Amino acid sequence: MLAKVPTGLPLHLNAKFIKKFLNLGDLARARQLFDGISEPDVQSWTILISAYTKTGRSRDAIKLYTEVKNRGKINLDKFVILAAAKACAVSGDLAKAKEVHFDALNHKFSSDLLIGNALIDMYGKCKYFKGGEQVFRDLRIKDVITWTSFCSCCVNCGLPEAALRAFRDMVVSGVRPNAMTLSSVVPACSRLSVCIRGARCMVLPSRMGWGENQFVSSALVDMYSSCSSIKHAQSVFANMPRPDVASWNAIISAYFANGEGERALDTFQHMRSRGVKLDRVSWNSIVSGCADNGKAREALELLRDMQRVGCKPNQITVTSALTACTVLEAWRGGNEVHAYITRHCLMEDLAATTALVLIYAKAGDVEASNRLFRMMPLRDTVAWNTIIIANSMHGRGEKAVSLFNEMVGSGVKPNSVTFTGVLSGCSHAQMVDEGLSIFDSMMKDHEVEPDAEHYSCVVDVLSRGGRLVQAHNFIQQMSSEPSAAAWGALLGACRTYKNVELGRLAARRLFEIEPNNPGNYVLLFNILAAAKQWGEASEVRRLMRDRGIRKMPGCSWIRVNNRVHTFVVGDKDNDMSSEMYKFLDEVRVKMKLAGLYPDTEFVLQDLDGEEQEHSLCNHSEKLAVAFGILSLRDESSIRVFKNLRICGDCHNTIKFIAKFAGIRIVVRDSLRFHHFEEGLCSCREFW
DNA sequence: GTAGGGTTAG
Numbered sequence: 001m002l003a004k005v006p007t008g009l010p011l012h013l014n015a016k017f018i019k020k021f022l023n024l025g026d027l028a029r030a031r032q033l034f035d036g037i038s039e040p041d042v043q044s045w046t047i048l049i050s051a052y053t054k055t056g057r058s059r060d061a062i063k064l065y066t067e068v069k070n071r072g073k074i075n076l077d078k079f080v081i082l083a084a085a086k087a088c089a090v091s092g093d094l095a096k097a098k099e100v101h102f103d104a105l106n107h108k109f110s111s112d113l114l115i116g117n118a119l120i121d122m123y124g125k126c127k128y129f130k131g132g133e134q135v136f137r138d139l140r141i142k143d144v145i146t147w148t149s150f151c152s153c154c155v156n157c158g159l160p161e162a163a164l165r166a167f168r169d170m171v172v173s174g175v176r177p178n179a180m181t182l183s184s185v186v187p188a189c190s191r192l193s194v195c196i197r198g199a200r201c202m203v204l205p206s207r208m209g210w211g212e213n214q215f216v217s218s219a220l221v222d223m224y225s226s227c228s229s230i231k232h233a234q235s236v237f238a239n240m241p242r243p244d245v246a247s248w249n250a251i252i253s254a255y256f257a258n259g260e261g262e263r264a265l266d267t268f269q270h271m272r273s274r275g276v277k278l279d280r281v282s283w284n285s286i287v288s289g290c291a292d293n294g295k296a297r298e299a300l301e302l303l304r305d306m307q308r309v310g311c312k313p314n315q316i317t318v319t320s321a322l323t324a325c326t327v328l329e330a331w332r333g334g335n336e337v338h339a340y341i342t343r344h345c346l347m348e349d350l351a352a353t354t355a356l357v358l359i360y361a362k363a364g365d366v367e368a369s370n371r372l373f374r375m376m377p378l379r380d381t382v383a384w385n386t387i388i389i390a391n392s393m394h395g396r397g398e399k400a401v402s403l404f405n406e407m408v409g410s411g412v413k414p415n416s417v418t419f420t421g422v423l424s425g426c427s428h429a430q431m432v433d434e435g436l437s438i439f440d441s442m443m444k445d446h447e448v449e450p451d452a453e454h455y456s457c458v459v460d461v462l463s464r465g466g467r468l469v470q471a472h473n474f475i476q477q478m479s480s481e482p483s484a485a486a487w488g489a490l491l492g493a494c495r496t497y498k499n500v501e502l503g504r505l506a507a508r509r510l511f512e513i514e515p516n517n518p519g520n521y522v523l524l525f526n527i528l529a530a531a532k533q534w535g536e537a538s539e540v541r542r543l544m545r546d547r548g549i550r551k552m553p554g555c556s557w558i559r560v561n562n563r564v565h566t567f568v569v570g571d572k573d574n575d576m577s578s579e580m581y582k583f584l585d586e587v588r589v590k591m592k593l594a595g596l597y598p599d600t601e602f603v604l605q606d607l608d609g610e611e612q613e614h615s616l617c618n619h620s621e622k623l624a625v626a627f628g629i630l631s632l633r634d635e636s637s638i639r640v641f642k643n644l645r646i647c648g649d650c651h652n653t654i655k656f657i658a659k660f661a662g663i664r665i666v667v668r669d670s671l672r673f674h675h676f677e678e679g680l681c682s683c684r685e686f687w
Numbered sequence: 688g689t690a691g692g693g694t695t696a697g
Contacts, residue, residue, distance in 0.1 A: 015688075046688045079688050086690090117690050148691045183692040218693040249694040284695040291696095319696045358697090417697095 015043040022051045042074050049083040053090050061087035062096050069103070078109050085118040089125040095447045097126045101135070110138060117145045124153030127416075128449060132157070147175055152184040158451075160188035179213045186219035190226040212241055218250040225254030248276055249285050256289030264289050265298070283311055288320035299324035318352040322359050350376070354383045361390030364639040364666045364673060384412055389421040394673045395682040397429020404438070414446050416454070423457035427489075428672060428683065432465035456485035463493030468502050484513045491520065495527050503527040511543075518544070518551045519644075556620035556642040560631045567623040580626040584617050591656050598649055621650045621667060629661055637664035645669045655679050 014037050021030035034040060034048055045068045052061035065084040068074055081104050088097040101119055109115040116139045123132035132153035139146055147170040154163035167185045170177060177185075189195065217240050224233035237243060237251040248271045255264035268286050272278065283306040290299035303321050306313060313321070353376055360368040373379070373387045384407040391399040404422040407414060419442055426435030439458050442448045455478050462471035471490050475482045487506045494503030507524035514520070521544045528537035544550075557566040565574070574580070588598070598617070621642050628638035646669040658665045659679035667674045675682035 019688085043688055050688070077688090082689075114690060121691065143690095145691050150691095152691070178691095180692045185692095187693075213693090215693045220693090222694070244693095246694045251694090253694065279694095281695045286695090288695060314695095316696050323696080355696095 046080045046083050053087045058087045058091035085122040089122040094126040117149050120149040124156040129157035148181045155188050160191040163188035183215035183219045190223045193226045195227045214244045218247045221250040225257050230258040249281050253285050261293040284316045291320050291324035296324040318355045354386050358386050366394040385417045392425030395428045397425040397431045400425030427460040427464045435461035452483045459486045460489035463489050500531045518549050554620050554644045556624035558624045558628045558640045567620040570618040583626045639666045642669045
């Protein structure tokens with residue numbers, strides 16, 4: 001029997017009764033009671049705000065906080081500000097978070113530990129390091145919680161090095177870390193893939209009496225896993241007296257991450273037979289682990305198990321399952337993936353539909369993505385982000401920008417991912433001015449702090465637009481250390497625009513930042529080779545050889561009659577090989593008749609004329625296209641996938657093939673989609 | 688009404 005909502009209570013009893021309903025789990029009735037009070041006191045507001053946050057309705061909690069402020073009559077105390085900070089932390093709403101910080105300062109709570117600690121945590125969860133750092137610095141007295149909150153703020157903001165520095169400073173300043181501190185700092189080691197040296201780290205927690213702490217141990221399992229020390233991970237786990245679900249989940253993920261799929265599955269079975277109550281993370285771990293480890297069928301089978309036992313899939317599940325489906329697409333076909341999702345009632349959910357929008361785009365069918373998106377009854381930020389990214393991937397910059405404007409117009413708040421999506425759309429469509437003005441509006445109109453990724457996007461926008469010098473200046477003026485992506489964008493454009501000088505400079509920086517990425521060496525080689533600077537070019541090759549870096553072999557694939565056919569350069573390992581080469585020879589002759597000559601600058605070797613042509617015409621993407629055309633039955637289009645970037649000569653040749661064969665060819669390379677139709681490509685010659 | 692932590696995807 002539910003208690004009735006009392007009315008006309010004496011003021012001091014309001015909060016008490018609201019709390020009573022909340023304890024009964026009846027938020028609605030608590031709200032009803034609250035609404036019946038003409039002048040609720042600040043305590044009642046606080047209780048209700050916390051209750052909304054705790055039940056996953058942090059947006060409503062924030063609304064309530066705004067309301068209590070607008071009333072004006074009520075004097076805010078530190079507890080209501082505390083509750084608001086927590087709501088902001090859960091929702092990740094940075095604009096509101098700044099407002100709460102401002103309110104705290106206004107009410108002279110700036111040196112209050114309780115408030116300060118909560119604000120640091122809040123900023124960390126909103127991924128706004130500057131804010132957390134400022135509050136941290138302003139606090140004159142710092143306790144363990146302050147230091148711990150600041151460490152996790154650093155980790156949440158993607159600054160693991162800063163977290164480790166803070167940890168050291170904490171110890172130096174004489175504050176003794178506790179188990180919570182350790183479980184906040186160890187993930188920083190995981191991010192950096194560094195181990196606090198093996199034995200010592202395992203001894204440390206046990207000596208400090210944290211050996212039984214599940215939080216610390218699970219974090220250690222993850223740390224060892226990220227350092228590829230699966231043996232240490234296993235031993236931490238084995239020494240846990242009472243592993244909880246999260247610990248089991250951590251060790252299972254550790255096995256998967258270290259390529260031990262069978263052991264992961266065994267452990268999962270073991271966990272079930274031990275009667276450990278599985279949570280959604282357990283299921284997600286096993287589904288995603290299988291999907292990533294070539295066990296697509298098992299992944300889908302486990303997805304069925306998950307639903308059979310009544311665990312509801314969420315976005316992470318569906319995304320993982322779809323990864324499995326992408327592989328299965330090889331023999332099932334895209335529409336069957338859609339049917340699978342529908343059959344398993346995954347369509348109801350916004351997240352699942354969004355994942356499906358993405359998979360259509362990834363499978364090369366962006367029209368299907370757009371259609372599906374239009375059918376969605378409800379679209380949140382993630383859904384909008386997805387459709388913007390989908391169009392950007394396919395070189396539809398104008399569409400991406402117009403979707404962005406529509407999103408803003410419909411009142412959905414863009415976040416950091418939105419800007420990455422729309423900016424990359426601009427760069428692939430050479431919309432330089434649009435890109436720059438959108439970047440400009442990020443902070444000004446949308447309160448989204450640009451991060452390293454956005455800076456790289458701007459470099460890409462400028463570079464692809466041919467403004468190489470401006471791009472270089474932009475890199476030099478960046479407030480943070482330029483990332484590999486930023487230099488990489490510049491280097492790529494130096495090849496397109498044949499700028500040897502800047503290319504050399506960008507490559508030199510890249511060789512320092514990521515000395516083992518073969519792509520950078522190959523790009524510089526191509527730039528030098530195109531400029532006929534063979535001497536320097538062969539030095540680059542020597543450098544590669546000396547450092548033991550090998551170019552990843554190019555590989556293309558195509559699905560024909562529910563089978564995937566893969567090709568490598570010069571592949572003759574196919575029943576249709578002779579026809580394929582004959583076809584490509586014919587194409588070459590026809591191209592020459594049309595005045596189109598092979599673009600020999602894309603050969604990675606300094607061979608002479610005839611041989612150059614030959615090594616160009618057996619690139620894997622050409623072979624896959626030839627195979628596709630020759631096996632074509634009723635289809636009016638073919639889709640080819642390649643693991644590396646498409647080569648320039650292949651790009652020209654495929655444009656030509658699309659025209660004379662009168663079909664549409666879609667090629668997905670490692671970066672984007674190219675739609676070849678009527679002799680043109682959607683990328684407008686920029687790849 | 689009184690703070691901080693580990694495991695899943697992209």
